[in-house]
Amino acid sequence: MENTNKYYAGIDIGGTKIAFGVVDENRKLLISRSIPAGAGRPFEVIVKEMADTVKIVAADAGIGSDRIAGVGIGVPSTVDPKTGRVVFANNLGWRDLDLTGEFRKHWDIPVYLENDADCAALAESMEGPAAGKNVLVITIGTGFGGGLILNGRIFKGGDNSGFEPGHSALVFEGEHCTCGLRGCTEAYTSVTALIRQTREKMEVHRDSLMWRECGGDLEKVDGKTSFCAAKKGDAAAGEVVRDYIEYVSAGIANLVSLFRPQMVIIGGAISAEGDYLLEPLRKSAGSRIYAAGILPMPPLQKARLGNDAGIIGAALLGAVPPSPSVTPAGGGSTAPEMGNAG
Amino acid sequence: MENTNKYYAGIDIGGTKIAFGVVDENRKLLISRSIPAGAGRPFEVIVKEMADTVKIVAADAGIGSDRIAGVGIGVPSTVDPKTGRVVFANNLGWRDLDLTGEFRKHWDIPVYLENDADCAALAESMEGPAAGKNVLVITIGTGFGGGLILNGRIFKGGDNSGFEPGHSALVFEGEHCTCGLRGCTEAYTSVTALIRQTREKMEVHRDSLMWRECGGDLEKVDGKTSFCAAKKGDAAAGEVVRDYIEYVSAGIANLVSLFRPQMVIIGGAISAEGDYLLEPLRKSAGSRIYAAGILPMPPLQKARLGNDAGIIGAALLGAVPPSPSVTPAGGGSTAPEMGNAG
Secondary structure, three states: OOOOOOEEEEEEEOOOEEEEEEEOOOOOEEEEEEEEOOOOOOHHHHHHHHHHHHHHHHHHOOOOHHHEEEEEEEEOOEEOOOOOOEEEEOOOOEEEEOHHHHHHOOOOOOEEEEEHHHHHHHHHOOOHHHOOOOEEEEEEOOOEEEEEEEOOEEOOOOOOOOOOOOOOEOEOOOOEOOOOOEOEOHHHHOHHHHHHHHHHHHHHOOOOOHHHHOOOOHHHOOOOHHHHHHHOOOHHHHHHHHHHHHHHHHHHHHHHHHHOOOEEEEEOHHHHHOHHHHHHHHHHHHHHOOOEOOEOOOOEEEOOOOOHHHHHHHHHOOOOOOOOOOOOOOOOOOOOOHHHHO | OOOOOOEEEEEEEOOOEEEEEEEOOOOOEEEEEEEEOOOOOOHHHHHHHHHHHHHHHHHHOOOOHHHEEEEEEEEOOEEOOOOOOEEEEOOOOEEEEOHHHHHHOOOOOOEEEEEHHHHHHHHHOOOHHHOOOOEEEEEEOOOEEEEEEEOOEEOOOOOOOOOOOOOOEOEOOOOEOOOOOEOEOHHHHOHHHHHHHHHHHHHHOOOOOHHHHOOOOHHHOOOOHHHHHHHOOOHHHHHHHHHHHHHHHHHHHHHHHHHOOOEEEEEOHHHHHOHHHHHHHHHHHHHHOOOEOOEOOOOEEEOOOOOHHHHHHHHHOOOOOOOOOOOOOOOOOOOOOHHHHO
């Protein structure tokens, strides 16, 4: 019997790797693979590799290119909804690039572009207890990204250019951020920030277990170094983790006070720490929201799709109707008229 | 000829005064008056005075109580949309109070409750170049409040409890805020904060012109003290104003990066400073938004309705349909279904 199902390919561009996958009509991820991002190479080279790889991955799952209905791409960037261009990807050094057009030079297929964290949020918002809720999904890895799903749609802000949860100042005129600003939430809460905080603490605690965790080499410190040593009882590592969690909780509380989601989901590399991270995070964020104890802190849960959320969400872009949360700019007056009600 | 027009009464509860007004069907404010807030008096006494006063104000405009179609009340508080209760008004010390029910003990009329800054935002969003745009209105007075109008509706967040722009941390674990948290935007950007900043600077600059502006009495420092002395060339006052504007611009930039409004409007007592405030504010906020120079800083304008915005917006609550920006909690699943699109 011939298989006439449709499939959707997703590409998730991260700071260190690019992930590929194919989903079926039931949102099931049939295959996934990742390659190093190879950041720093010419844009055109990276995009050609992406187009080649996604075809190979589909073929490896026994799905011919002709059975792929569309390719969705999640980019760690602001995306222009009118042109499909990458506006500004601070962690990749990309600025004003025609990713859609460049991709279609290699594969003439419908291409959908969206912010990577928005893709992950879209996928997570359809899973388990999140389904049907207004959900804030925060993805903590190289950056502190996120997506807000309101009424099943990606919240894109008042001019459709998106929602950047990591680049509001949390520490007025604090640490320099890769985006060019200072004191951004991302500059204190990303895994990159955690690595910086870990190294700083190690330099003043030469006897910390963290040195053993990284083989005595500061260059080998990663996002797990402090957590691993803290779990073994190292006091300095415990301080790193505790302080880091306070920053993350403050960043999340800021967003809850503004957006009041019905659920908060934490994804990205850091979510691998599970309840060791999430339990103190719930407690701290709950005490930092506006009207704490009066208005509820929404349930805070670990992402269910793990690293696959970005791929699945990107693939879903081709499967769900486009969903701006607001009328595009210039869409005409929608202000209420007294006459209608008077 | 008998006048059969409908009229709408508005009450705007502020930290220091309560303002009253009546508008006609064309949003025109026919009369307004204000009385001292008398904070600290029993809630019931304040509400009775409000009901008595709004009737008197209407009568003074020649409008009998029977011609008032409804009373809208703007409260500096989170408002529960299901019960019409005041949830938490940090600047008044009110918590979980049935303002609607208490008011109707004195006047049995439709009563509409909304956050005061949301009321002001609703009124401002219908005026001049803001009409039809997605507008962020920031009201700076006793507090740093605001309202976001998306598609002509008040943005109420993911659980309809509202949007609190002043109580996200701008200075991680900084100054104590009246809301109980630390480092809130409001704690650096309200006129109350400006007065604190003015006094602090005066204490280290005993020769500053600011002392003359307040008659040598720290208790008489107000939101104009530093601005007046700065305009006369006083260096210390200039520093107060410059630093204050940096805080305000950072607070506004944080919101622009998250919400990307098409226009920002500044209202409240501070807006009386006009371009002396707004010009440096535009420049600084424009440099503090995410992707500055790539994504646009929306036009930043002075509010057009001045102190009347809160009264007019409150009155309009009774004239425009209720407008939650999202489906109320429990409104059912709205997540997209693959099946519909596959």
